[in-house]
Amino acid sequence: MGMTVNPTHTALWPAPHASGAVAATVHVPGSKSVTNRGLVLAALAAEPGWLRRPLRSRDTLLMAAALRAMGVGIEEGVGPDGSGEAWRVIPSGLRGPATVDVGNAGTVMRFLPPVAALADGPIRFDGDPRSYERPLHGVIDALRALGARIDDDNRGALPLTVHGGGALDGGQVEIDASSSSQFVSALLLSGPRFNQGVEVRHVGSALPSMPHIRMTVDMLRACGAQVDTPEAGGEPNVWRVTPGALLGRDLTVEPDLSNAQPFLAAALVTGGRVTVPDWPARTTQPGDALRQIFTEMGGSCELTEQGLTFTGSGSIHGIDVDLSEVGELTPGIAAVAALADSPSTLRGVAHLRLHETDRLAALTKEINELGGDVTETADGLHIRPRPLHGGVFHTYDDHRMATAGAIIGLAVPGVQIENVATTAKTLPDFPELWAGMLGN
């Protein structure tokens, strides 16, 4: 864990250059965010449930392994109607001792300590070196305030041990979640199982990634939980979850719309057309914002029975946009912006400095090394397009850096992506899907 060395880091993947307009249909695997919430809620339910078309990637397999280590049954199967791949989740009394490898998954490191507080026995959390640097204080401090006992040798970060007592008081808590919306989601997801439920009040500067909090609330309600939110006429920045049993559900996971991004970007960058089947008509996924953002950058899209079809116009325009709600889209938007016919300003994403890597620094450095002109601002990037040349695009163990580099490679010959295998965090089949899109 802490010392894992991945020998594939030095491998270089020649990013395919597009010889013309792409025309493809790409089936994008399931959403990381929905799969990992679905697993947690199913594990906390009072009865077995189904998760159909789950994403199988590093982040979701780590989540499943962690829940299994705490005693939850997760079995391979076909869904109740006999169709499609599925996981059957069989809740049981959560227990330690157990060890959880969080890898570098924000969802695992934030969503599971509250689950561990409900377990009987100690649960040790460890992960990749980068996981030690990612913010976790909101979850740790809140759990302590709600009655949990936690040993955090690294004070406010991983590695740590949650000494679960089999139950947690819960109640009211204040946190500063400006560094990650996942603090709020984490406390809400386990909230129905706390003796008094939970009331989370965010204090501090702006909260990022609101659609992900709405996803948490929607999925809790779908499992029968009662949740009061600021949107529903409640107090601003306050969420309240009533204690109660969660239902076992039969949930089909939507395609990951943030992972659809590089494929839609390919249509934009090559003046081509890409269809993503099963694009949901209504969703809380932040990737849905790509319909608007990429349209503004020079394409058009149509949502039909066949899915979402995005068509590039042949020109790519710069954009001035606040991405605070949809921060995980930033690397892909920056890649497209570097190829545009006018400058871009991406705002509202200072918290990306504490994502998989410092994404603002990494994008600036890697695009500039290909001849670009990117500067960091206090909360984002200024991107002035310039003619780019080939070279190595480093990825810093960040799946979205790898896909961003691939987008640039479509338009710029000779781009080589270092460690494309890092896409396994959320999209293990990326190189194959990319080649398939290009007809290779």
Ligand SMILES: O=C(O)C1=C[C@@H](OP(=O)(O)O)[C@@H](O)[C@H](O)C1
């Ligand atoms: O809850 C979730 O599933 C996520 C929330 C967001 O985290 P932050 O609010 O930390 O950016 C997002 O960037 C991440 O990829 C997934």
Ligand SMILES: C=C(OP(=O)(O)O)C(=O)O
């Ligand atoms: C920020 C991301 O992931 P995580 O869930 O690890 O925070 C991401 O996928 O862009």
